[in-house]
Structure formats: structure tokens, C-alpha cells
Amino acid sequence: MSTVAKPSKASAAGISADALIRMYRQMLAIRLFEERVNDLYTRALMPGLAHLYIGEEAVAVGICEALRDDDYITSTHRGHGHCLAKGADPKLMFAELLGKEAGYCKGKGGSMHIADPATGNLGANAIVGGSAGIATGAAFASKYLKTGQVTVCFFGEGALGQGVLYEEMNLAQLWTLPVIYACENNMYNEYTHFSETTAGDIIARPAAFGMAAEIVDGQDVRAVYAAASKYVERARRGEGPAFLQLDTYRYRGHHVGDIAREYYRPKTEEQHWVGQRDPVKLHSEWLTSEGIADKSTLDRITAELTADMDAAVEFATSAPYPDPSKVDDDVYA
Amino acid sequence: MSTVAKPSKASAAGISADALIRMYRQMLAIRLFEERVNDLYTRALMPGLAHLYIGEEAVAVGICEALRDDDYITSTHRGHGHCLAKGADPKLMFAELLGKEAGYCKGKGGSMHIADPATGNLGANAIVGGSAGIATGAAFASKYLKTGQVTVCFFGEGALGQGVLYEEMNLAQLWTLPVIYACENNMYNEYTHFSETTAGDIIARPAAFGMAAEIVDGQDVRAVYAAASKYVERARRGEGPAFLQLDTYRYRGHHVGDIAREYYRPKTEEQHWVGQRDPVKLHSEWLTSEGIADKSTLDRITAELTADMDAAVEFATSAPYPDPSKVDDDVYA
Amino acid sequence: MPETVVGSTHASTVKAREIGFGDAVREAIAEEMRRDPTVVLMGEDVAEAGTTFKVLKGLVEEFGTERIIDTPISEPGFTGIGVGAAMTGMRPIIDIMFGDFMCLIMDQVVNQAAKIHYMSGGKWKCPLVIRATMGATRRSAAQHSQSLHAWPSHIPGLKVVIPSTPADAKGLMKTAIRDDNPVVFFEDKISYTTVKGPVPDEDYAIPFGVADIKRAGTDITLVGTSSMVQVALGAAAMLEEIGVNAEVVDPRTTWPLDEKTLVESAKKTSRCLVIDEGYFRYGVTGEMASVIAEGAFYDLDGPVRRLGAKHVPIPFSPPLEDATVPTERDVFELARQMCNR
Amino acid sequence: MPETVVGSTHASTVKAREIGFGDAVREAIAEEMRRDPTVVLMGEDVAEAGTTFKVLKGLVEEFGTERIIDTPISEPGFTGIGVGAAMTGMRPIIDIMFGDFMCLIMDQVVNQAAKIHYMSGGKWKCPLVIRATMGATRRSAAQHSQSLHAWPSHIPGLKVVIPSTPADAKGLMKTAIRDDNPVVFFEDKISYTTVKGPVPDEDYAIPFGVADIKRAGTDITLVGTSSMVQVALGAAAMLEEIGVNAEVVDPRTTWPLDEKTLVESAKKTSRCLVIDEGYFRYGVTGEMASVIAEGAFYDLDGPVRRLGAKHVPIPFSPPLEDATVPTERDVFELARQMCNR
Ligand SMILES: Cc1ncc(C[n+]2csc(CCOP(=O)(O)OP(=O)(O)O)c2C)c(N)n1
Ligand SMILES: Cc1ncc(C[n+]2csc(CCOP(=O)(O)OP(=O)(O)O)c2C)c(N)n1
Numbered sequence A, B: 001m002s003t004v005a006k007p008s009k010a011s012a013a014g015i016s017a018d019a020l021i022r023m024y025r026q027m028l029a030i031r032l033f034e035e036r037v038n039d040l041y042t043r044a045l046m047p048g049l050a051h052l053y054i055g056e057e058a059v060a061v062g063i064c065e066a067l068r069d070d071d072y073i074t075s076t077h078r079g080h081g082h083c084l085a086k087g088a089d090p091k092l093m094f095a096e097l098l099g100k101e102a103g104y105c106k107g108k109g110g111s112m113h114i115a116d117p118a119t120g121n122l123g124a125n126a127i128v129g130g131s132a133g134i135a136t137g138a139a140f141a142s143k144y145l146k147t148g149q150v151t152v153c154f155f156g157e158g159a160l161g162q163g164v165l166y167e168e169m170n171l172a173q174l175w176t177l178p179v180i181y182a183c184e185n186n187m188y189n190e191y192t193h194f195s196e197t198t199a200g201d202i203i204a205r206p207a208a209f210g211m212a213a214e215i216v217d218g219q220d221v222r223a224v225y226a227a228a229s230k231y232v233e234r235a236r237r238g239e240g241p242a243f244l245q246l247d248t249y250r251y252r253g254h255h256v257g258d259i260a261r262e263y264y265r266p267k268t269e270e271q272h273w274v275g276q277r278d279p280v281k282l283h284s285e286w287l288t289s290e291g292i293a294d295k296s297t298l299d300r301i302t303a304e305l306t307a308d309m310d311a312a313v314e315f316a317t318s319a320p321y322p323d324p325s326k327v328d329d330d331v332y333a
Numbered sequence C, D: 001m002p003e004t005v006v007g008s009t010h011a012s013t014v015k016a017r018e019i020g021f022g023d024a025v026r027e028a029i030a031e032e033m034r035r036d037p038t039v040v041l042m043g044e045d046v047a048e049a050g051t052t053f054k055v056l057k058g059l060v061e062e063f064g065t066e067r068i069i070d071t072p073i074s075e076p077g078f079t080g081i082g083v084g085a086a087m088t089g090m091r092p093i094i095d096i097m098f099g100d101f102m103c104l105i106m107d108q109v110v111n112q113a114a115k116i117h118y119m120s121g122g123k124w125k126c127p128l129v130i131r132a133t134m135g136a137t138r139r140s141a142a143q144h145s146q147s148l149h150a151w152p153s154h155i156p157g158l159k160v161v162i163p164s165t166p167a168d169a170k171g172l173m174k175t176a177i178r179d180d181n182p183v184v185f186f187e188d189k190i191s192y193t194t195v196k197g198p199v200p201d202e203d204y205a206i207p208f209g210v211a212d213i214k215r216a217g218t219d220i221t222l223v224g225t226s227s228m229v230q231v232a233l234g235a236a237a238m239l240e241e242i243g244v245n246a247e248v249v250d251p252r253t254t255w256p257l258d259e260k261t262l263v264e265s266a267k268k269t270s271r272c273l274v275i276d277e278g279y280f281r282y283g284v285t286g287e288m289a290s291v292i293a294e295g296a297f298y299d300l301d302g303p304v305r306r307l308g309a310k311h312v313p314i315p316f317s318p319p320l321e322d323a324t325v326p327t328e329r330d331v332f333e334l335a336r337q338m339c340n341r
């Protein structure tokens, strides 16, 4: 990013203007990416389903901004945002979503399995809670190999239902592993409100293992970044794992086909979050009001990203499918 | 029990003399039973292995004294004590331990699988944490069928490593199920001290789900009974589950063959618990010092139980094995 | 309670309605819930949402949230509850959204539910139904497309149902719910949208261990399971055109297995091909083919042959995924070759 | 690093020592840990206790608790750590005390470890070894006696090893640790106390997918796995006495499977019996028998026959348990019958 900002409250809060604008760009990239996913689905160009991250962008972006390139993440069925925030190329992502040979996984993974060693992405996971072990294991390796890497395990609050998560938290705390459990609390497990599935307070669960834990406003990218930075650096110093509860909201359906949602959540609730708590809007307003970026800068970013995303979609739609004979490749290393 | 006691601190504490003496008898029964198990093993009369409950008697007895006959329990690999405390017949137990047709499970279960509908025993379980689901499910059924039954799920502190336990605690608390999670903290998971396997405080874990939880001196049968009564009646009233952490100690090896233990726990520690904290001795001393039972009463109980147990062993050793053709029976109901 | 127990080919002989595969399952569950108040169903998003596949829509309205129960995302946890409740007077149905999640509940199913009757010397019973889905071709990728029915079929103490038609699904689900043992019931999820068929109006149940001859023939036996029954029937139609008269046999339950019908059919036709949608290796075709080969060896013209899904994780990309599951053409080609045409 | 890759019958041709089955496994692990610092082993009571079976005694003294790691009783948890660590530069060995606990870790093994290479289009690797035990006759009852090797054998992406001798166990464990894929390695736990054998002094590894002819013969092929190899050899000795010369073939790995050696042997002898200690139905014998029947059909005198454990949960009582596992006499009787003696 070229815009250099004058000193402001933001840099006073210890975040550089570069970082602040980069976070805006990344959130917007996710938003534009996901809108195109929805569009591809609606136009019946995308096989299967996809779970959109729209509304939750500040979580992935704020956290990944706190990571090194070689740090690891694990992701979920709702993984496009994590993937992009960690540095993935939208072209290769769209290609994967469409099942094309040029995709990150040669079309073998699809929306729920994008993985990319180059950006430290250990993979999205279609098993709820299924990546808790992988993330904790990567942290184990980083500690054993003394690489200084930190791993972030993203998961939805629904994963609190999976026992393996508690096994991993116990192990991570016992062995002081550099892993951050990032619980994206968007309040719904598919079509069920989390209060119907969750006894007690979420945050009490990691705390029960003696783990550092904090509730963060997941719509405020700066707050997310600040909390993530604190615990990532702590983990990197060898002081152990942490748990972040990131309160957020998914604006769209559980998946692209989930249109009629009123039987499980009220329209007014959606309107509140979309209207009052949009992370992209909130951050862009803050950036301009603080004088860190002016409207023209933000407009230019939007234009750039729109062009990029459209080109990426074009690349993906015109890319070839893998030859059926490739089905037998990659079963074994 | 015939001895009627004069009013005392005990009945002031709300426990009848009958109950107090019955608890002594039950603890002693377990002690004598287990000594004979060890003897059978040493004389190579018992197939497989057994995990002795010696030292932990007050836990099973204090809890089961608080239960109705039709309440349920689930038990563990270290299950003889639970089984006896819930009312099992030593004859049929010994027969099962020796793999005889007359045993509780026709010899098919053995030491780790004694089960008995007549005494509400849903079964011992050789999978650590494996009965958490069964116990919670029985509580679910009792609530649904409005039977007023309560289920106690016994498990060792090692089972805190099993994720399914957290799933069950969450479900039990959410659905207000009448189940008591009785965590027998004897400080060792086989040959590993629990502090090497357990991050944070045990009691914080149920508390994280909003569950009622209490630490109890597991060597004090009256304390165990008092706590169990409180939470069992609470559960029976429909006020939900509870978790008891019962601090205790196993005097013998993890199993009968675990003789040389100094590499994982010091002799002095064993001596302390055996010498200072023996639940049978503590309770018998209290009974006599309070004048609830005199030495001759206790001696008579010892004599009776010794005769019973010896007869039970005799019954079991002389009972026939099942015919090999029976192997195909009972696979399906 | 009026009830007809019917075996094979009933659907063509009684008054029937045309309904979908999922509807048939729902009807069976609803009817059993009406008949027996101890039947409850629990799983993720089964109540208001009526499952992710919308198959149970309407049940919560009739039976309430006390009996159609939404759970946390705790497959081992609520399966365990099912086991305990089944032992203590209830007949729970546990809904496992994707059969792939069977991986999470094997301890509850295999070490607990399947064994408690035997381990207790016959004293405790566990009348539990595990409903799970199976099947690929929905572009759901490797963790949402598996057909793992071979696993429970390997475990003594379990019964395993893999219905292929609405009528079978309904009649077998009723038997599953009434059975005193743990039953794993696999529904091919593509059937929800692609399979319709006649279902008798009357109350009926189909016994386990009775194979159904879905098409009588003389030249070759095609043993098909679940979605592969439809594929076998399609291939049979193609074979007809080249003068090969194929018999299509649907075992309907992998355990108990109707060995007699399988063997008799193979003896009659002297050629047999077994087709299943699970991973090819160490799957159910190996057992079925062995049973048939052992029983019909001296009547066979050639070895029993097998087709399963390719032995690869299920890929996402449509052309790749489509290459993994046996097709009508695959079956036709192999059968043709076996018949020397 | 000097290393000899040897296939079958090496043990008889090189300088060797007589050691126990468990010692062989420990030696393999120790040697690989010396050679590669990224190899670590974790499980319950593996360090000071050297496992419940005492098989790994001494390793923690050499490698320290950083590399021989005691875990909580969290099989899914530490298996998951193994998967993640394997993906990020290590070669972990996960110790699953009793194979029955495989039921707890199938999600980690099947949905994660086995699929990550494929799902990522070949980008991530998972060089993980899962050591688990199998086998009955120890009076350990239904939850501690199962032989569940059929399950992972069914899953593409996994390799599965079932060694029968110390030499094989050592050579195959080395290959398992060096393999870039998840490998499930089953040790028959009764072997720890009952099986001793010659193990080459030199450093060697045995490739996967190479069956070993444990005894050459001409009249009947006995395919035995794990503990059943010894049973087959015992039966072969009995058969010898009645003039039947049996060949005993040990596949050593269920996947990859050395189909060629199995089929060639059956073609040569014209009779084949497959023996395995897992539950009989839908177990590994079905696949092996089918492969052999398909490949050798026209050379066979009769159907390929199979023996497995009885299809019942493993009972505790000695006379009952002993009735579940195929014995030398069972194999002898069936083989004799197959040879019309
Ligand atoms: C083990 C498992 N159970 C169930 C599912 C089906 N499923 C997919 S997403 C989902 C809800 C997840 O909710 P949450 O973890 O809060 O994530 P969100 O979708 O809200 O981001 C469910 C139940 C699954 N994929 N894996
Ligand atoms: C799932 C599982 N993992 C491991 C074992 C082996 N094992 C049997 S008892 C035991 C230790 C149990 O410790 P704890 O729960 O504290 O009970 P205790 O023996 O102290 O009574 C272990 C690891 C098992 N039976 N089940």
C-alpha cells in the first residue's frame, strides 16, 4: 500500500497506517470474493455448496494481520475468508471452487478443503472441530522444531460441541504449545441458536484448563488485531496457547442455498448486524474519520479489487477441468 | 442391621445409625472381596487381570447409600466396588470373574463388564470414559419417562482426558438431566500422575458448563454420603446434574499385576494413605468413638462377611464353565 | 395394531402411492412414533429445520421438541445418550447427518451398543437405530461423500440396512425401530432428490435378511446395494438390448445377509457381479462375492466379479467424482464381457 | 546410511539374533529415532512405563521425555496432534494401547490423515505411524480383544501392516516410519509373550506389498495374517503328517496387497484357504478370497475358503474365548477336507 498516513490515534494504538489500510483491503477482498461465489452459485456455475463468510471478515483479517507468513492456520467449512486473509490467490481459489485443474487442490478439494503450504494454510476442514488436532499438532511441531511459528485454529462456536476440542485444549495448555483457538461465535450452528447447544459461558471452557482467554468484538478489525497480536506474540515467546471468542455474525445463509431463514432467526436481527455492525463499513468510516485514508484511496482499492476478482472469476470459469484419469493420482505421497 | 444407636453427632448430621453401620459393612465387604480377588489372581485361578478398588471404598459406598434401589449406576474397569455397593451378590460376581456360567454375565463379561439390571447396574466399562454416554442416556430416559430415577456415572480422573465426557456434561446441563458425574480422583492414570495429564483444576471443568460441582474427601464415607445425598435429591427434584470430585487413593497396583510401583509413585505416599487415610479404619474408629457401634458389633460384621466371601469364592471356584457352544448365544436380543 | 409383514415384490401387488425416498423414511418414523411413545429422534437440526436434507420436515410439528430433539454438534455425545436411553426403556433414533461422521461415533456404536447385550450375558438390550447417510455424486468432497457401511457390517451385534427404494426404506425402517438390537440404517442421500416409487398404503414391515429380486433374469446375476440397485437395473435394461437377461438382486440388509437368495440366483444364472458404492477394497463386495463363490462355485462359469467405488478419497471436481462411482455403462460393459458378448 | 531392503525369506540367509516380537518393534523404533530426529512417539504410559505391555522399555532413557511422550487418555486428541505434526515436518508414531480404541480415532485417521494428501491435490503429506494392538486369547474381553484391521484396510490413503514375526515386524516398522503416508501398524499383543524369532543383525527394511512365503508347498495354499501365520504353520505341520504339502503365504500388509503372490500360489496349489483373526464377516478374508478367486478361478479345484474369528463379540470366559479364534486343528480339518483326505 502506497498511502502513508499522518500520525493518528491509530498509530498511537500501535497499528501502522499500512496495516490499517491493508486490513481494509483484505476485508473488502473477502466481501467481493464471497459475493462472486454467491453469484456463481445462483447462476448454477458452481458445483456443490459454499458457506459464505460475509459479515465475519474482521475476524480472519484481524487475526491473520497478526501472523507471520510462515505461521500456520487451520480453517473450516466457512473457510474462504481465512484462506484469503492468509494470502491466498483468488484466481486459484475460484478455480478450486469450480473444480478446475488450476485450483489450489487440482479440483480435488473444493470449497471446503482449500489448503496451501505456501501461505501456511493447513487446510479447510468439513468436519466441525476436525482441525483442532491438526492445529495443535502443527503447534507441537513448531515447538519441537523450534521454528518460532504460531498456529491459529479457526472454528465456529458450533465446534464447542465436539469433545476433541477439549482434549486439544488440555494438551496445548499442558505442553505450552503455540496455538491460538479462534472461536468465531456467529451465534448459529447451522439453523440452531448457540444458546440451545451451549451450557454456561463459552469463555469459561478454555479458562477451565487454565488457558488465557478473551472475548473480542469480532466486527472491529482493530480490536481483533490487537487481541490477536497480544496472544500470538505471547505464544511465540513460548508462553502458551490462548483462546479468543470473537463475537460476529454471518449475514447470509448457513450455505448459499439457505435463503428462507426466518424460521430460525429474525430479519430484524440480521438487519441490526448488517446495518449497524458491518466490519467493512465500520473500518472504512473510521479510516476516513481518522484521516488515515481518504475516500478516493478507498475507492481506488475497491476498483482494483473488483477488477482483480472479476479477472479471477474469468480465469476460473474458462480454466479446464482435470482429466478424469487424474482421479487416481495423489492418493499416496 | 440390628444395633440401634443412641442419638449422636452422626444422627445430628442426619445420618441414621442403620445407614452408618450399613456403610461400614459395605466398605468392609468390598475390602474383603478385593483381597480375595488378589488372592485368586496370585494363585493363578483368575483369568486375565483385575483392577482393585481397595482404598477407594468410601466413594462407592457413600454414593450408593444415597441412591434408591432402582437408580442407575455406570461403572469402570475398577468396578467391583461400585457393583457391590449397589447391591450385587458376591457369589455371582466371583463366578463372573472366574468366567463361570453362573456369573452375572454367564462368564461373557468378566471383571470389567459386570452388569445387572436387578440392581440398576448398567455395566462396568473397559473403555475409559466409555460409560459417560450410557449414564447420561439413562438419565435422559428417566426424565423422559418421568420415573424419578437418578443415574450416577462413576469414572476415574483419567477419563477427564476423553472428550466425550465434555459433550455429555454439556448435554446433561442443557437438558437438566438427573445424572451425577462421580470423578474418583485417585491421582493416577495407570502409571502417570494426574498432574501430568490435567491442565487447570478438575472442578473448573464441570463448572465451565454451569454445572453444580463440589470437591469431597473421598476417604470420609459420611462426607461422601452427605454430598451425594444433596446432589442426588437435587437431581431427583429435576434441578439438574452435578459433578463430584472425590479425592481418594488406590492402595494397590493399577491392576493386580502392577507390583513394583516405585518408578511412578513413592512408597511414602502409599504409606501415608494406607496408614492415615484408610476409609474403613477411619469410619470404624468413628463409629466406636461415637458409640454408634461397639467393637463386638464390628467384629461380628467382619466374621459374617468373611464367611460370606469365603463361601462366595468357594461357590465360584467350584462352579462349571459355560459350554463352548454358548459362545454363539446372546449376540442378538 | 394391524400390520402386514411383507418380503419381496410386495410393492407391485398391493395398493400403493408414489412417494419419494425421504418421504418414505419420514412416514415410517412418524408411524412408529405414533404407535410407540418411547420412540424419540435426536440429531443436529432435526426439529425446525427437519434435517439438513429437509427429510424430516413436519415431524416436530406433530411430535414436539420433546421427541424430535435438536442437539449440539456432538455426535459421540448424543449417540451415547441414545445407547443409554435404549438400555433403559426407550427406542431412540439417532440422526447422523453425513455417514462420514460415523468415524466419530464408532466407540459408542461398536464398543458400547453392539456389545452390551453379549457382554451382559443377554441381560441388557439396546434397541437403538442409527440413521446415517451414504453416497457420493453430490459434489460434497471427501469428508461428506463416503459410504462406510462395510464397517458396521463387520461388527457382530449390529444389524445394517441399506435400502434402495422408498417401499423398502419404509418397511425396513419400521423393522429397525421395532428391533431389540442396534441397527445402522444407511440412506443414500442422492435418493432424497432422485428416487421416487410406489409405497403400500397399508401398515407393513419388511423383515431383515430377506433379499429382494428387483428384476428376474436368467443369464447373469447383478447383486446391487443401495443406489447401485438402480444402476444395476439400468444396466439390465441395456443388457436386454443385446439379448442378455440379467437378474438384479438387492440384499437390502448387509447383516443379516440373505446368503441363500444370493447363492441360488448365482447358481441359476451361473454368472455373478456384485456392485456397491463403498470404497472397492475390503468393502462389502468382498464378503458377498466370497459367500456366493463358496456357495455356487461348481455352478459358476467364471469368477464372481465386483465393482465398487474407486479406491480413492472422493474428489470434489465433477468429472473426477463421476469417475469414482460405478455407472450403468460400467456395469453393462463388465456384465457383457462376463457373458462373452 | 547403510541399509538393505530385503523382501521375503531374508531371515534365513543373513546373520541373525533370536529376539522377541516386541523387542523387534522397539529396535526398529529406536534405530529410526537415532537416524531421524523428527521421529517422536506419543501415547499413554509409553515413557517410564514403556507401555502397558512394557514393549518400549528403555526408550525414554535413551531419547528423553521430549521424544517419548506420555499423554493424557485422549486418543482422538493426541492422534490429531500426530496428524498435524506429521504435516509440518515431523514423523510421529502414535501409540494406541488397544486396537479397540481405534474406534475413538477414526475421524482423525480416516477423515483427516488419510485424505489430506488427496484433498490438497498432493500438497500436504502426512507421514504418520499409528501403532495399535490386535488379537484375542488374553482374557481381556470384548473391549480389549478386537482385531479391527479390516477397517483401515478399507480406506484409501492408508497403508496397513500386520506382521507375524519379529523380523517382519522390525523391517516393516522401519518402512512404516520412513513412509510419507499414514500407516496403521497392528501388533498382535499375544506375540509379545509368545513369539520369538531370528532378526538380521544388519540394518534392513522390508517393502510394503510384498507377501512372504513362510513355507513352500504344492497341495494347498494357506494364506495367514498376523497370529494366524503361526496357526497356519502349525496346521501345515499336521497336514504334512497326512501327506499334504501346504504352502503358507503371509501377505504382511493388507494394503498395499501383494495380489500377484497370493494368486500365483493359489494357481500353483489349486486350493486356497484364507485365515485371519478379525471378525469373520466383512473382514479381510472376504477381500483376499475374492482377489484370489478372481485371479485363479480357472486353476482352482474348489472355492477359496475362509476362516476368521467367530462373528461374536469376544467373550471373557476362557472356554468361550478359545472357541472364537481359529486354531491349528480348525485349519487342519478344513484344509484336509479341501484336499479330500
Ligand atoms: C462433525 C460434524 N458434524 C456436523 C457437521 C454438519 N455441519 C456443517 S457446518 C455445521 C454448523 C457449524 O456451526 P459453527 O461451528 O458455529 O460454524 P458456522 O457455520 O456458524 O461458521 C454443521 C452442523 C459437520 N460438518 N461435521
Ligand atoms: C479409551 C481408553 N484408553 C485407554 C485405556 C487403558 N486404560 C485402562 S485404565 C486406564 C487408566 C485410567 O485411569 P483413571 O480413569 O484415573 O482410573 P483409575 O484406574 O485410576 O481408577 C487406562 C489408560 C482404556 N481402557 N480406554
Ligand SMILES: [Mg+2]
Pocket: A156, A157, A158, A184, A185, A186, A187, A188, A189, A190
Ligand atoms: Mg456458528
Ligand SMILES: [Mg+2]
Pocket: B156, B157, B158, B184, B185, B186, B187, B188, B189, B190
Ligand atoms: Mg485414576
